[in-house]
Amino acid sequence: MRANKDFISQLNQLLNDYEEELLQAKKQGSLTESTAKTYLLHSNNFAKWCKGDFVPGGRNNGIPRV
Secondary structure (H helix, E strand, O other): OOOOHHHHHHHHHHHHHHHHHHHHHHHOOOOOHHHHHHHHHHHHHHHHHHHOOOOOOHHHHOOOOO
16 A cells, blocks of 8 residues: 555545536536546546555556556
């Protein structure tokens, strides 16, 4: 694990809050479906990296995920 458990817990809560904000923005017409999905994908990848579950470019370079 890259980050401690307290940080991961806070990060998960913030990700949930972020997803809610994105859904609201999408409902209001401020974001397209595609943009919201992209934002969620990349923020979730960052969270996975913090947890030690993601290696940037790993799949593309044949690097196994940790």
